[in-house]
Amino acid sequence: MKLVKNSFFFRSCLAISLLLSVSTISKAQEGTKKLSANVVLGVPATFFSIKSKPVGIYTASVRYSLNKSLSFEAKLTSNTFYNNATGNPKKTKLDGTVSDVLSYRTPVYGLNAVVYYNLHNIFGLNKRPESKFLPYVSLGAGYNMYKPWIIYTNGASSRATSFGKPYRDYQIGIGTRYYVNANIDLLAGAEYHISETYYLDGFKEKTNPGLDQYLNFYAGVSVKLGAKPWNNLIDWSHKNIENPNENPKVYSKWALDGTIGLPILFSPVGYNFTGMFGLGLRHSFNRAMGLQFNYNYGKVAGNQDISGTPKKGTPEYVKDFSTSLSQLTLRAYFNVLNLTSEPQARRDWNHYAILGAGYISAKGSASFADGTSNKGAALSTSPGIQNIIIGYEARKYLKHNLDLIGGIDFSYNQTKYLDQGYLTANLDNHIYIHTGVTYKIGTSKDKEHIDWSYQNYNNFKDKKTTIEQVPVIEKPVTEEPKIDTSKMVIAPVEPIAPAAPVAVEPAPVPAPVVVAPTPTPAPTPAPVVVAPTPKPTPTPKPTPAPKPVVAPDPKPSEYVATDDVTPPMAKYNVIVACYNVSKLSVAKANQAKLSKKGFEPSIYRTSTGSKMLRMAIISTDDKNEAMQNLRRARKEIDPNSWIYIYNKQ
The missing domain is CATH 3.30.70 (Alpha-Beta Plaits)
Incomplete structure (x- = not known):
């Protein structure tokens, strides 16, 4: 098919589209959560006439759960079956047996539909919300495109220049999901594939041919779009908790990564100092997991002293080499410290485990022991050299929009040609030791990136408020409590009669008046609380006793x-x-x-x-x-x- 002739560009666009679509769907999904996106890496055990070397089968898929038990998935797959060292000796006449093949290489691209059935009811897991495992069985079918290239022991070769008619592929499998948190599951399982073709190894035996079949062992990550602990993906609805009705915390989720560092190729030819740089666009789905579309460019080089007359094609035959690498990968980032819980306060460091896959395009120059050399030789074929990435990265928080990066990537490369000494048992793998910076898109002093989430985080934006504008109260001055006399109940008191007048004898006017001594008046008695005079009713009610008045403490104690x-x-x-x-x-x-x-x-x-x-x-x-x-x-x-x-x- 000419539409996919430039498959390397096609894959790049596909990876970016997947990254953007997953982000968009996760925002749009409302109500019961039913969508999940998966990234999976498989390693097949092949049952071909000529077995393939260990390769990776890369899968990206979207799954829709109809209900708690049944779900459908659409997935894209990509891999390359190959064997570049069958060990068969050269011969002049081919006889239609596996001894005719010197090497082969077959890129395969597939589009499949899969049905999953969860086994939680069978194992009683539906009634055990504490369980983190969800086993399932699967059944699927699809169409795969392939483009075989085979080299025979007599020197002849056969290479398809375009994709031919797609072949049907059927699969049956079993696996399990592991609940990490409301947003992430881990996947692991096995699928048995029956392919309606003889040519995945590029060869059909003359007698007793058999269809090419393989068993794919896989592991991966599932991102449950929009799920929350109180609104899990419907498959995990038995794990729902009560909704705390908290205000949502708003985070930035996009970031640009730039790195520079040293690539080191594991080659017997030797090592020369070179450099590499990388650019990455990363989207974090939650605090624990994100996907990055990454591009690295750099050179690897080496040289050695030649002694004797080494065999052509061996590492000993190469005097020096310099190879340019253009590497395009899709990577999953796991924020290790955030996988199980969220910190109460923001950390200063985050640590990431990285798993990814992609392709390398390589061109190189070399000089050899016999005095010959080449320049700009193509060391890879379209779409490129498959590679698997395993890495570690540490990030230091600098400010709301910048992080410092330091890390190492190991690239498992399915080629022996990067140092141009291809007659060897070892693949040309390399590592990339790097440092760099991350620019966190859309952040501000009031908005953090979700990788740095923490429980005490908030988005309060009123930075104009100062301590002087906040309602405050000083410690109150201690005062004696006041008594409200209007609410006191006091029994009526009988009035005290005035003292009776003292009688005095009359006396003549001129004579002095003699007055009988007046007795000293008694001191005024204190008010006596007495019951009020009962009303003239047949059954008078007694007056209640007065409430005691308690004198307040002059100063309350501390x-x-x-x-x-x-x-x-x-x-x-x-x-x-x-x-x-x-x-x-x-x-x-x-x-x-x-x-x-x-x-x-x-x-x-x-x-x-x-x-x-x-x-x-x-x-x-x-x-x-x-x-x-x-x-x-x-x-x-x-x-x-x-x-x-x-x-x-």
Whole structure:
């Protein structure tokens, strides 16, 4: 097919399209979650007339779950079966047996539809939400395109220049999913493939030919699009938890990576210092996993001293070489520390495990022991040399939009031609030791990249608020409690009669008046509380006894900590709720709820005379830290949160 003649470009566009489509679908999916995207790497055991060397089968797919048990998947596959060292001796006449073949190489591209049936009911896993395994069986079929190239022992060759008629491929399999978190599953299993062709090894035996079949052992990653712990992919609906109804945290998910470093080829010819650079576009689906479309370009080189007369094509025959590598890969990134839990505060370092695959296009120059040389020789055929990537990378947080990168990639390359010494048992694998930077797209001081997610993260954007604008309360001055006399109940008191007048004898006017001595009046008695005079009713009701009036303490004592509530520990206290002292149980219930959200709330009152309980999410002497937590409280708990300033005495 001419439409896929430039398959290397076709694969590149396909990988980018998959990356973008998965991101778009994950945003659009609503309600019950039914979509997942998978990236899988397989290693087949072949049952061909001439067995293939170990290769990788790369798979990208999208799966739709109809219900908890049944799902459908559409998948694209790519691989190259080859054997470049059959060990058959040269001969002049071919006889139609496997001894005719010196080497072969067959690129294969497939489009398949697969049906999956989950076995959770059979194993009772539907009633065990704590179980993380979900076994399944699968059945599928599809069409594959291939383009064989074969070299015979008599020197002749046969090479298809375009893809011929697709052949049908049938598959049956078994596997299991492993629940990492609401967004990620790991996959592992095996598929048996029956191919309606004899030519995956480029050869059909003259007598008793058999169809080419193989058993593919695979492992991979499934990204469950839009799933949450309270709204899992429907396959895992038995693991749903209660929705906490929290405000969603907004993160950036795209990043550009740029690296520079040293490539080292494992070659017996030797090593010369060279360089390599890389560019990558990465999308993180969640805090634990992302996909990257990566391009690396660089050179590998080496030289050695020649002694004797080495055989042509051996590594000893190569005097020096220089090979340019153009490497295109799709990689899965696993944020190791975030796989199982989210940190409470942002880390300074993240560590990643990397698994990927792709193709290498290579051109090289070399000089040989016999004095000959070549320049710009093509060392790969379209679409390129298959390679599998296993790597490690560490990232240091520099600022909201920049990270520092350091890491190493190991490339398992299915070729022996990179050093042009191809008559050897070992493949030409290489490593790439690199450093670089990451530019996190769409971040700001208020918006982090999801790789750096943490429980205390918030998106509060009101940076104009200062401590002077926040409602605050100083520690109250202790005052004697006032008595409201209007509400006092006092029994009526009988009025005291005035003293009777003292009789005086009359005396003549001129004579002095003689007055009988007046007795000293008795001191006025204290008010006596008596019952009121009963009303003239047939059945008078007795008057209740008066309520005692308690004299207030002149100065309440300072608060003493108890097991129930504690005093503020520091000056600045971010208050999110207040309660009457009689509502301690309600306060404690809210305290437990906030603790589950990652806060560390405390309950206190300032003195034993206070009838107010206050709940603070932090008590600190650092004003900036208090402001940061106030912003978070207003975003995630209560927009009316405020700061209480406590002055220790």
